[in-house]
Amino acid sequence: MSMSMSSYNYNRKTWEDSDFPILCETCLGNNPYMRMIKDKFGAECKICERPFTNHRWQPGKGARYKKTELCQTCAKIKNVCQTCMFDLEFGLPVQVRDHALQITDDLPKEGVNRDYFVQNQERMLSHTDGTTPGGALANIGTDTTSAGYEYLKRIARTTPYYKRNAPHICSFFVKGECKRGEECPYRHEKPSDPDDPLSNQNIRDRYYGTNDPVAEKILNRAKAMPSLQPPDDKSVTTLYVGGLGHDGSINEKDLRDFFYQYGEIRSLNVLGGKGCAFVTYTTRESAEMAAERSFNRINIKNKRLTIRWGIPQAQKNTTGSEGRPINPVPSLPTTSYPVPESLKASGSKRPSDTPFVAPPSKLVVPSVAPRGKGAPSDESGPSGSRIYYPSQDPQRLGAKGDVLEED
Numbered sequence: 001m002s003m004s005m006s007s008y009n010y011n012r013k014t015w016e017d018s019d020f021p022i023l024c025e026t027c028l029g030n031n032p033y034m035r036m037i038k039d040k041f042g043a044e045c046k047i048c049e050r051p052f053t054n055h056r057w058q059p060g061k062g063a064r065y066k067k068t069e070l071c072q073t074c075a076k077i078k079n080v081c082q083t084c085m086f087d088l089e090f091g092l093p094v095q096v097r098d099h100a101l102q103i104t105d106d107l108p109k110e111g112v113n114r115d116y117f118v119q120n121q122e123r124m125l126s127h128t129d130g131t132t133p134g135g136a137l138a139n140i141g142t143d144t145t146s147a148g149y150e151y152l153k154r155i156a157r158t159t160p161y162y163k164r165n166a167p168h169i170c171s172f173f174v175k176g177e178c179k180r181g182e183e184c185p186y187r188h189e190k191p192s193d194p195d196d197p198l199s200n201q202n203i204r205d206r207y208y209g210t211n212d213p214v215a216e217k218i219l220n221r222a223k224a225m226p227s228l229q230p231p232d233d234k235s236v237t238t239l240y241v242g243g244l245g246h247d248g249s250i251n252e253k254d255l256r257d258f259f260y261q262y263g264e265i266r267s268l269n270v271l272g273g274k275g276c277a278f279v280t281y282t283t284r285e286s287a288e289m290a291a292e293r294s295f296n297r298i299n300i301k302n303k304r305l306t307i308r309w310g311i312p313q314a315q316k317n318t319t320g321s322e323g324r325p326i327n328p329v330p331s332l333p334t335t336s337y338p339v340p341e342s343l344k345a346s347g348s349k350r351p352s353d354t355p356f357v358a359p360p361s362k363l364v365v366p367s368v369a370p371r372g373k374g375a376p377s378d379e380s381g382p383s384g385s386r387i388y389y390p391s392q393d394p395q396r397l398g399a400k401g402d403v404l405e406e407d
Contacts, residue, residue, distance in 0.1 A: 015041055016052035021068045024081040024088055026160040029059025045071040046203045048118045063165035064185070069203060073122045077107075078207060079133035084164070085206045090156040093206060095215035101148040105136040107208065154297040155222045158304055228295040230288050231309050237266070237287040238310030241277040243303060248272060250300055255279065258300060262290035278310055 017040060028034075036057040043054035052071035059066060068082040075082045078094055087097045098105065108114040121134045132138060170186035172178035178188065191199070197213040205211045230236075239259075244250045252270045259265060259279050263286020270277040281287040291307060298305045 015050065016071045016073065017041070018053050018072055021055045021082045022072055022075045022088070023068075023083060024086055024091060024160075026086075026091070026162060026164055027059065027066055027081055027083045029057075029063060029165060030160070030162060031058075031060045034058070043068070045069075045074055047071075047074045047207055048114060050118075059165045060162065062167075063162075064167040066165065070207070073118060073125065074207070076125055076130075076133060077118075077121050077135040079137055080207070085203065090152045091161075092152065092156055092218065093209070093212050093215040095209035095212045096155075096218050097152060098209050099215075099219065100151045101137075101140060101146075103136050103140060105209075107135070109204075109208065150293065150297045151222075153299055155218065155225075158299075158302065225296065228291050228307065228309070230291065234284055236309060237282070237284050238278055238280045239287060239291055240306075240308040240310050241279060241298075242275065242306035242308070244270070244272075244275045244277060244305065245303065246272070246275050250303065250305075252277075254300055258298065259290055259294075262286050262293065280310075 019038075020036075034057055036055050039054040039056070041051040041053060043052060044050070045052055046069050048071060050071055052068075054068055056065060056067040058064075066083050070080075070082045070085065072082065078085075079088055080086060080094060081088060086093060090097060097103070108117050125132070125134050167186045169189055169191060170178050170184055173184070173186070173188045174190055178184055198217070201213060202211075206214075209215070241255065252268055255270065255277055256265065256268055259268070262281070264282045266280045266282045268277065268279050279290070281290065291309065294305075295307045298307060
């Protein structure tokens with residue numbers, strides 16, 4: 001609860017005043033000309049219950065007004081946003097971050113123990129530059145190559161999610177009683193699932209990382225993510241790297257500096273026009289290690305790259321455009337026929353693996369004449385027949401029923 005400034009206790013000196021809040025990019029919004037209302041000592045922190053300077057603003061057009069919920073001391077202890085209480089580095093809930101980094105932070109939640117802990121943390125943070133987190137997060141180190149950090153980079157958002165700033169659903173519209181129309185600041189939509197667990201969220205649970213439905217959803221989705229299976233051919237040691245872009249911001253040196261940690265690289269080819277590269281290792285073990293640790297995890301210069309196994313050229317010739325094997329065509333010759341002597345003398349070159357079919361020596365044309373009483377008999381030439389095609393028979397062109405004969 002809020003306390004009077006005149007009361008003489010330890011909280012009198014710790015009322016917090018700040019000029020700008022600690023916010024994530026999503027809560028700040030995409031409006032570069034945003035106006036923010038500052039209310040000095042105008043709100044109470046939802047965690048430590050101390051008065052602090054409250055800020056209120058509209059992130060963008062059509063978004064709801066947002067305000068700070070925590071004081072800056074509590075936000076620095078957990079390294080979270082003062083409004084949404086998501087981690088500032090990865091944009092994930094505290095429960096997901098602590099699960100990945102294996103942090104067990106048993107903070108006192110009420111009473112004198114909580115106030116004493118907050119005072120000590122505030123004293124420690126005063127000796128830093130203001131960007132260092134406190135609590136248990138400051139004691140785990142800054143090893144960004146650990147498995148926990150790689151896991152967080154794989155499931156973290158790379159761009160702001162501005163849909164989180166949308167207005168809440170109008171309860172009067174759901175009941176059919178809203179009379180504001182277009183002037184209503186709330187959304188005129190019906191909830192898709194009234195029993196959705198995401199509709200029951202608590203600020204304290206989000207901050208302490210316990211029973212957070214958003215965190216449970218993200219963890220379940222991360223468990224269902226696919227994995228990259230190595231090919232059966234043990235001779236394949238090439239990885240395909242996609243998503244480099246056509247601006248040339250990621251060059252060969254950047255890729256070599258990242259992939260050399262998994263083993264010796266035999267070759268690295270960057271195709272700038274196609275925005276991809278091929279990394280070939282000397283051993284299969286190094287290639288499997290690189291594929292396992294970089295699949296859906298590699299991020300170079302704020303670009304999330306795609307990792308796939310390279311397909312050998314011999315295997316690529318036997319697969320279609322969608323990667324499915326092409327079945328052999330029945331009755332297609334698979335062996336080469338002997339080359340005629342006439343073609344050998346001409347000196348023409350032909351690949352040895354291409355089947356050769358000799359052309360016919362004479363064009364065979366059927367000599368079929370129409371069988372009718374009035375059909376003229378025109379026989380010329382030594383064979384006694386002329387060139388005639390069955391399609392020239394007038395009785396077979398569009399005839400319907402029996403042909404009538406004149407007496």
